[in-house]
Amino acid sequence: MLDETTNLTSLLKDPSLLQTQAYIGGQWVDGDDGTFDVDNPARGDVIAKVADVSRLQVADAIAQAQIAQKEWAKWTGKERANVMRKWFDLMMANQDDLATIMTAEQGKPLAESKGEIAYGASFVEFFGEQAKRIYGETIPGHQRDKRIMVMKQPIGVAASITPWNFPNAMITRKAGPALAAGCAFVARPASETPLSALALAVLAERAGIPAGVFNVVPSNSASEVGKEFCENPIVRKLTFTGSTGVGRILLAQAADQVMKCSMELGGNAPFIVFDDADIDAAVEGAIMCKFRNNGQTCVCANRIYVQAGVYDEFAEKLRAKVAEMKVGDGLAGEVDLGPLITRKAIDKVQEHIADAKDKGAEVILGGEDHELGGNFLHPTIVKGATQDMKFSTEETFGPLAPLFKFETEDDVIEMANDTIFGLASYFYAKDLSRVYKVAEALEYGIVGVNTGIISTEVAPFGGVKQSGLGREGSHHGIEEYLEMKYVCLSV
Numbered sequence: 248m249l250d251e252t253t254n255l256t257s258l259l260k261d262p263s264l265l266q267t268q269a270y271i272g273g274q275w276v277d278g279d280d281g282t283f284d285v286d287n288p289a290r291g292d293v294i295a296k297v298a299d300v301s302r303l304q305v306a307d308a309i310a311q312a313q314i315a316q317k318e319w320a321k322w323t324g325k326e327r328a329n330v331m332r333k334w335f336d337l338m339m340a341n342q343d344d345l346a347t348i349m350t351a352e353q354g355k356p357l358a359e360s361k362g363e364i365a366y367g368a369s370f371v372e373f374f375g376e377q378a379k380r381i382y383g384e385t386i387p388g389h390q391r392d393k394r395i396m397v398m399k400q401p402i403g404v405a406a407s408i409t410p411w412n413f414p415n416a417m418i419t420r421k422a423g424p425a426l427a428a429g430c431a432f433v434a435r436p437a438s439e440t441p442l443s444a445l446a447l448a449v450l451a452e453r454a455g456i457p458a459g460v461f462n463v464v465p466s467n468s469a470s471e472v473g474k475e476f477c478e479n480p481i482v483r484k485l486t487f488t489g490s491t492g493v494g495r496i497l498l499a500q501a502a503d504q505v506m507k508c509s510m511e512l513g514g515n516a517p518f519i520v521f522d523d524a525d526i527d528a529a530v531e532g533a534i535m536c537k538f539r540n541n542g543q544t545c546v547c548a549n550r551i552y553v554q555a556g557v558y559d560e561f562a563e564k565l566r567a568k569v570a571e572m573k574v575g576d577g578l579a580g581e582v583d584l585g586p587l588i589t590r591k592a593i594d595k596v597q598e599h600i601a602d603a604k605d606k607g608a609e610v611i612l613g614g615e616d617h618e619l620g621g622n623f624l625h626p627t628i629v630k631g632a633t634q635d636m637k638f639s640t641e642e643t644f645g646p647l648a649p650l651f652k653f654e655t656e657d658d659v660i661e662m663a664n665d666t667i668f669g670l671a672s673y674f675y676a677k678d679l680s681r682v683y684k685v686a687e688a689l690e691y692g693i694v695g696v697n698t699g700i701i702s703t704e705v706a707p708f709g710g711v712k713q714s715g716l717g718r719e720g721s722h723h724g725i726e727e728y729l730e731m732k733y734v735c736l737s738v
């Protein structure tokens with residue numbers, strides 16, 4: 248645990264994983280704009296001062312990436328796969344230290360951080376294997392003297408902007424397919440959590456990923472970096488994970504270059520419990536879905552709809568289980584819920600609770616400030632939630648579980664789909680006909696059936712409507728970093 252006498256370095260088996268300089272073209276460099284502070288969300292202490300790169304330094308990283316990419320693309324898929332496997336192995340060998348760094352800067356419980364390191368590493372492993380399987384095709388000619396080929400080639404330099412909630416996996420979910428495809432990569436991590444990204448660079452260098460192929464440009468000015476990424480003609484791919492609002496800004500900025508964009512944006516996930524569900528399983532699933540990362544994920548249940556006949560039973564069983572959840576410093580030992588990332592995040596949750604109460608909801612657990620103070624909050628459950636309350640249209644991004652009561656299948660499908668978002672959705676039911684019909688009717692990119700956790704590298708993760716563009720993970724994920732070339736031969 249961090250305190251006045253214990254700093255982050257002393258908690259690490261390999262302190263060299265804690266880097267605060269930028270990693271550009273294979274060199275560790277100071278920021279031309281000085282440094283910015285990284286805080287520990289549990290205690291508020293400054294744990295590191297990290298290089299604040301300038302826009303010129305970002306441009307330099309892009310230029311170096313362009314040079315490196317031309318060589319990297321000449322490597323065979325197998326050669327790329329081999330160094331990516333080493334990167335994966337190093338991530339797993341250093342899982343404890345990477346997790347400690349993550350919890351120190353992001354706050355999630357150590358066990359969740361360890362889980363994220365394995366999840367993040369799985370994208371490097373999976374796409375390293377995919378590097379050997381990037382296939383083109385031949386197509387029967389349209390004339391007797393024509394032969395048609397289709398080639399898949401790397402798009403070039405990819406730039407990435409990622410959020411603080413998954414400081415490792417959101418980067419590797421992009422860098423994995425990018426590097427496997429033969430692209431070079433410039434990563435701009437969230438200002439709250441740059442240390443995890445820089446630790447990834449340390450291991451990429453050790454794995455033998457060539458200088459300039461993987462670059463990390465931490466900065467305190469997100470918009471300046473975003474503009475360089477969008478306006479620099481060398482960048483041909485922008486990949487973003489974050490809020491829909493910022494996604495819109497970046498899409499508008501990238502339009503001038505007609506840049507290929509992947510957008511993993513906000514969500515407002517419905518979690519539906521039908522009267523034929525296994526209620527105990529649904530309670531377990533709701534807890535995992537709602538309170539993972541303290542509710543700070545884009546796929547967390549944001550609205551929990553329970554059919555009238557089982558509403559009170561579900562509410563009481565959920566309340567009893569959540570009341571047992573332990574809140575505390577993620578580094579301090581067995582806790583279920585760490586701090587939220589900032590005080591601003593707390594204020595948003597409190598705003599949603601106050602709004603619900605003003606409109607008639609009943610708080611059956613939590614709701615008040617936590618005795619630990621700071622960024623800690625009691626997990627909260629409200630009954631009597633209705634569609635006019637703020638959490639029905641806004642992502643809470645915190646430990647608030649609003650319980651809505653519904654009567655019929657048609658009613659709940661209409662309410663669940665009544666949002667601009669379309670990322671993840673979940674429901675619990677046993678009847679096969681109902682399962683099939685509801686899965687078809689939900690307007691979301693992801694549907695979890697009798698499960699609250701859907702995250703895996705082997706499946707296509709992404710949203711519809713205003714939750715995003717493109718897919719990450721699965722064999723589909725690498726297509727985001729490839730261009731298709733049609734070759735017509737006259738023979």
Ligand SMILES: NC(=O)C1=CN([C@@H]2O[C@H](COP(=O)(O)OP(=O)(O)OC[C@H]3O[C@@H](n4cnc5c(N)ncnc54)[C@H](OP(=O)(O)O)[C@@H]3O)[C@@H](O)[C@H]2O)C=CC1
Binds near residue numbers: 491497
């Ligand atoms: N679909 C998905 O997979 C995910 C979606 N999200 C969504 O993101 C939100 C929470 O994460 P949060 O970090 O607050 O989201 P933000 O969109 O505020 O930030 C995401 C990233 O974008 C950067 N950024 C902010 N403004 C700009 C800009 N004008 N130009 C370029 N970059 C910018 C941020 O930098 P800085 O931190 O320095 O401000 C951060 O690195 C929620 O809405 C959540 O649903 C989050 C994770 C995953």
Ligand SMILES: O=C(O)[C@H](O)CS(=O)(=O)O
Binds near residue numbers: 416417488545702
């Ligand atoms: O940032 C997020 O919320 C992640 O995309 C969710 S997951 O992929 O870790 O489930």
